Structures are given as structure tokens and as C-alpha cells.
Amino acid sequence: MTLTYVIFGLVILITSVASYWMAHRGASQLRLELELANAELINQTESASQSLQKLQQAQEDIGDLEVRCAQLGSELQSVRVSEHAYRKQVNEKEHALRQMNGELSQAKVAESAAKAHLNAKLEELQTEILRGQSLNSDLRQLNEKYSIAMGKIGELNTEIDTKQTHFEQQLTLLKESKQELSKEFERLANEILERKGQAFKQLNTESMSSILNPIHQELRGFKSKVEDIHSKESEQRVQLRTELQNLQKLNREITDQADKLTTALKGEKKVQGNWGELMLENVLDNSGLRLGIDYKREVSIESEEGRFRPDAIVYLPQKKHLVIDAKTSLNAYTRYVNAEDAVERERALREHTHAVSDRINELAAKEYSKLPGLNSPEVVVMFIPIESAYVEALKADSNLFQSALEKNILVATPTTLLTSLNIVKQLWRFEEQNKHTAELANRAEKFYSKLNTFLLSMEGVGKQLDKAKETYDRALGQLHTGKGNLIKQASEFKELGVAVTRELPAELVEKANLELEYHPSSATLTVIDSPTNN
Numbered sequence: 001m002t003l004t005y006v007i008f009g010l011v012i013l014i015t016s017v018a019s020y021w022m023a024h025r026g027a028s029q030l031r032l033e034l035e036l037a038n039a040e041l042i043n044q045t046e047s048a049s050q051s052l053q054k055l056q057q058a059q060e061d062i063g064d065l066e067v068r069c070a071q072l073g074s075e076l077q078s079v080r081v082s083e084h085a086y087r088k089q090v091n092e093k094e095h096a097l098r099q100m101n102g103e104l105s106q107a108k109v110a111e112s113a114a115k116a117h118l119n120a121k122l123e124e125l126q127t128e129i130l131r132g133q134s135l136n137s138d139l140r141q142l143n144e145k146y147s148i149a150m151g152k153i154g155e156l157n158t159e160i161d162t163k164q165t166h167f168e169q170q171l172t173l174l175k176e177s178k179q180e181l182s183k184e185f186e187r188l189a190n191e192i193l194e195r196k197g198q199a200f201k202q203l204n205t206e207s208m209s210s211i212l213n214p215i216h217q218e219l220r221g222f223k224s225k226v227e228d229i230h231s232k233e234s235e236q237r238v239q240l241r242t243e244l245q246n247l248q249k250l251n252r253e254i255t256d257q258a259d260k261l262t263t264a265l266k267g268e269k270k271v272q273g274n275w276g277e278l279m280l281e282n283v284l285d286n287s288g289l290r291l292g293i294d295y296k297r298e299v300s301i302e303s304e305e306g307r308f309r310p311d312a313i314v315y316l317p318q319k320k321h322l323v324i325d326a327k328t329s330l331n332a333y334t335r336y337v338n339a340e341d342a343v344e345r346e347r348a349l350r351e352h353t354h355a356v357s358d359r360i361n362e363l364a365a366k367e368y369s370k371l372p373g374l375n376s377p378e379v380v381v382m383f384i385p386i387e388s389a390y391v392e393a394l395k396a397d398s399n400l401f402q403s404a405l406e407k408n409i410l411v412a413t414p415t416t417l418l419t420s421l422n423i424v425k426q427l428w429r430f431e432e433q434n435k436h437t438a439e440l441a442n443r444a445e446k447f448y449s450k451l452n453t454f455l456l457s458m459e460g461v462g463k464q465l466d467k468a469k470e471t472y473d474r475a476l477g478q479l480h481t482g483k484g485n486l487i488k489q490a491s492e493f494k495e496l497g498v499a500v501t502r503e504l505p506a507e508l509v510e511k512a513n514l515e516l517e518y519h520p521s522s523a524t525l526t527v528i529d530s531p532t533n534n
Contacts, residue, residue: 014041277311279385280326283414284312287421294428301371308371311383314424317431322424323368324417326383329355333389352389353396356411357403364407379410381420387413 281297289295295314300307314322332352339345360382368380382404384390390413394400404411412420479486491509 014044276326276328276330276383276385279414280311280324280383280417283383283418284421287418288425289314289421294425301374308366308368310368313374314421316424317427321374322381323374324381324383324412325363326385328359328382328384328389330386330389331355333386333392336392349392349396353393353400356384356390356393357397357400360400360404360407360409360411363409369408379408381417382409382411383417384411384413387415 284291284295284297291297293315295312297312298309299313300309310323311326312324314324316322330352332348332355336345336348336352339348363380363382366380368374390411401411477485488509
């Protein structure tokens with residue numbers, strides 16, 4: 001029976017193998033392999049008979065093994081007893097391990113608390129570090145602004161020195177040109193005068209005086225104008241240095257006054273507005289600009305969108321305008337200064353920053369540069385009367401300055417506005433100097449043109465004098481020199497019995513009777529042969 005099962009199992013195995021091979025190969029190959037498998041099955045059947053014999057031998061071996069298993073069962077019982085003792089030891093170790101795990105959990109809790117405390121301290125330290133970095137950044141920005149302002153002052157001084165040097169060079173050139181022209185004119189005048197006869201000396205002197213006097217007067221006026229401009233330039237340089245030295249002191253005084261007045265403001269918008277305009281007016285007055293000439297206050301401008309009234313309009317060279325607005329709310333900043341609680345200070349500072357940002361957006365929306373009658377750049381100056389109010393807003397929002405510039409709004413404090421207005425004042429001075437320089441150049445051009453015309457006229461006068469002298473000599477020769485001159489003929493009328501009431505000058509009659517030929521070029525007399533001399 002057992003052999004049958006074995007054989008049946010082998011058949012099933014071989015059939016499965018055959019099915020597997022038939023599933024993965026072609027039908028013809030599968031048939032061949034099936035035949036081979038059948039042959040193998042026969043062989044296996046024979047082998048099964050042999051295996052049956054071996055199985056019987058194995059059953060005998062199993063009996064031996066059962067005896068051995070009994071022995072092993074006894075040994076297993078001994079092992080189980082040992083295992084029980086071992087399990088007991090393991091349980092004790094596990095109990096000890098659980099106690100150690102409990103202690104480890106408590107240690108981990110303590111460690112977590114320590115880490116949380118350490119993280120809190122690290123966060124506080126990082127906050128302080130960030131605050132220090134922010135303060136350092138603000139300090140660097142302030143130093144950069146100060147450096148930029150000092151650089152602009154240096155550029156202005158350099159420009160002043162350059163213009164002074166250029167002006168002195170022009171003045172030296174004009175003086176040299178004046179001297180050269182005077183020498184050339186004197187040489188030409190002397191040359192012309194030396195060529196003329198002694199008889200025309202007085203006439204030439206009077207004519208030259210009448211011609212040269214206007215030129216001398218023009219030269220004196222030109223020299224006076226140059227010296228006046230040079231004197232004004234020197235005075236302006238001294239005034240500029242004095243103003244730059246006093247600028248920092250004046251800015252500190254204005255800032256201190258602003259801080260003191262801020263503590264007196266209690267959120268009244270009208271009072272704040274009036275005070276901001278008053279501070280703006282003080283800065284404009286201290287800048288040296290003239291009200292009604294260099295700037296105007298509260299100019300009303302009508303447009304299609306309504307009426308606009310900027311606080312101040314500063315006039316720039318080339319007929320341009322700069323709009324300044326001083327209407328800034330400081331309610332939140334006042335609360336920030338007076339707050340005693342850190343939370344309240346932070347809230348007030350946040351509101352103050354929003355108020356400044358809202359004011360920037362409000363000014364940008366007005367578009368002052370598009371108003372009729374204003375030739376203004378797109379930038380509008382927003383005046384904050386308290387230096388520290390703007391600094392605190394920048395600390396709270398470092399992008400505030402850049403955001404304002406992107407909206408064409410330039411935020412100014414008393415310090416920066418006063419510096420800018422002083423630069424405007426210097427621009428006007430340079431504009432006046434340029435006008436004077438242009439006027440000098442124009443007058444020099446006119447003087448040169450007039451001198452050229454005068455020299456041409458003098459040359460014409462010389463030619464006319466030469467021609468007149470030639471005509472005079474020719475007429476003089478016809479009168480009392482040469483053969484058949486008029487005086488000799490008149491004398492002959494007397495010899496012929498013509499009655500005369502007044503005698504001719506004897507000297508002229510004597511010369512006329514000699515009939516000498518006069519040559520002006522050589523100033524010599526030549527005796528002409530006459531029949532009466534034979």
C-alpha cells in the first residue's frame with residue numbers, strides 16, 4: 001500500500017513536471033519530453049521496488065531510532081528542568097531590566113526638560129543676537145547715510161574749488177588777453193600815429209581820444225565786473241564752509257526741540273499738523289532760502305481731480321519744482337515713547353510703522369508731478385519732523401525706505417531736509433555764477449568784436465589820412481610850388497596892372513616865384529628850369 005502511494009506520488013510529480021514543461025515549451029517538444037518522462041516513469045517504478053526494500057530496512061532502523069528517542073526523551077526531561085530554572089533567572093533579569101527602564105524613562109524626562117530649558121535660553125540668545133545684528137545694520141545704514149552726506153559735501157567743495165580754479169584761470173586769461181590787446185592796440189596806434197604828419201597830430205589825438213574813451217570805459221566796467229564776481233565767489237566759499245560747520249550743530253538743536261515737543265503732543269491731529277508745518281517752516285528759514293523767491297508755502301493748485309495744497313514748493317534751477325509735504329501722524333509714536341509696558345510699546349511701534357507706510361501710499365496716490373503748472377520730478381519729499389520717529393520706524397520695518405523710493409517718495413527728517421535745502425541753495429549760487437560767467441563771456445565776445453571793428457576802422461582812418469595827406473600835398477603843390485603855380489600867376493596879375501587891396505604873404509610869393517617841385521615822399525624841393533632864369 002505504501003509503495004502504491006509512493007508510485008502514485010511519483011506519477012503526480014512527473015505529470016506536474018510534464019505540465020510545467022508543456023506550459024513553457026512548444027507542443028512538439030512537450031510530446032517528446034512526455035515520452036521521455038514515461039520512460040523515466042518506468043525506470044522510477046523499478047527504482048520504487050528497490051526503494052520498497054530499502055523502506056523495510058528503514059523500518060527496522062526506525063525501531064532502533066525509537067529506542068534512541070526514549071533515551072532522548074529522558075534527556076529532554078532533564079533539559080526541561082534546567083530550562084525552568086533558566087526561565088526563572090530570565091524573569092528575574094527582566095524584572096531588573098524593567099526597573100532600569102523606569103529609571104531610564106525618568107532620566108529621559110529630566111533630560112527633555114533640561115533640553116527644553118536650554119532651547120529656550122538658546123532662542124533668547126538668538127533673539128538678542130538678531131537684535132544686535134539689527135542694531136548693527138541700523139548703525140551701518142546711518143554711517144552710510146552720514147558718509148554719503150559727507151561725500152556730497154566733499155563733492156560740493158571739490159566742485160566749488162574746481163569752479164574757483166576755472167574762474168581764476170578765466171580771469172587770468174582775460175587779464176592776459178586784455179594786456180595783449182592793449183599792447184597790440186598801443187603798437188598799432190603808435191604805428192599809425194608815427195606814419196602821420198605833424199600837421200595832423202592834434203586831429204589824430206582828438207579822434208583817438210573820442211574812439212578810445214568808450215573802449216576804456218568798457219574795459220573798466222569789465223574789470224569791475226570780474227573783480228566783483230571774484231569777490232562774491234570768495235565770500236560764498238567762506239559762507240559755505242561756515243554753514244557746513246554749523247549745520248550739524250543746528251540739526252542737533254532742531255532734533256532736540258522736536259523730541260521735547262513730541263512729549264507734549266497727546267494725539268491731537270490738528271496740533272500735530274500745525275506743529276509739523278511749523279517745524280518745516282523753521283527748517284526752510286534756517287536753510288537760507290528766501291520765502292516767495294526760492295520757495296512758497298501752501299500753494300493751492302486746481303486740477304480735474306480737485307484742489308491740491310502741498311505744504312511747500314521749492315524752486316530749483318531750470319524752472320523745476322520740489323514738492324514737500326509735512327502732514328504726518330505721530331499719535332502711535334507718542335504712545336510708543338510714553339509706554340511703560342514692553343507689549344504696549346511693541347503694539348504702538350507697529351501702529352506707528354503702519355501710519356508712516358499709509359502716509360507714503362497716500363502721498364504716492366496724489367501724483368503731484370502731474371499737476372498743471374508744476375515742473376516737478378516724480379519724487380515727492382515726505383517730511384517727518386522728529387528724527388527718532390523715522391529711525392524707530394526703520395528699525396521696525398527695514399524695507400520701509402526702499403518701499404518709499406519705489407513709490408517715488410523720499411522720506412526726510414530735519415537733518416536730511418536741511419542738508420538737501422542747503423544743496424539747493426548752493427545750486428542757485430552756481431546757477432548765478434554760471435549766468436555771470438556767461439555774461440562775462442558774452443561781454444568779452446562783444447568787446448573783442450568791437451575791438452576788431454575799431455582796428456578795421458582805424459586802418460580805414462589811416463588809409464583816409466594817407467589819401468587826404470596826398471590830396472593836401474597835391475593841392476599845396478598847385479598853390480605855391482611847381483611851374484605855373486597859382487600864387488605866381490596871381491603875382492603876375494599885379495605886374496600887369498591889376499589893382500589889389502591886400503598883398504599875398506611875401507614868403508609864399510617868394511617860394512612861388514622859385515617854382516620848386518615838392519615831393520612829399522622825400523620831402524625835397526627840385527628847381528624847375530624857367531625861361532626867366534636863362
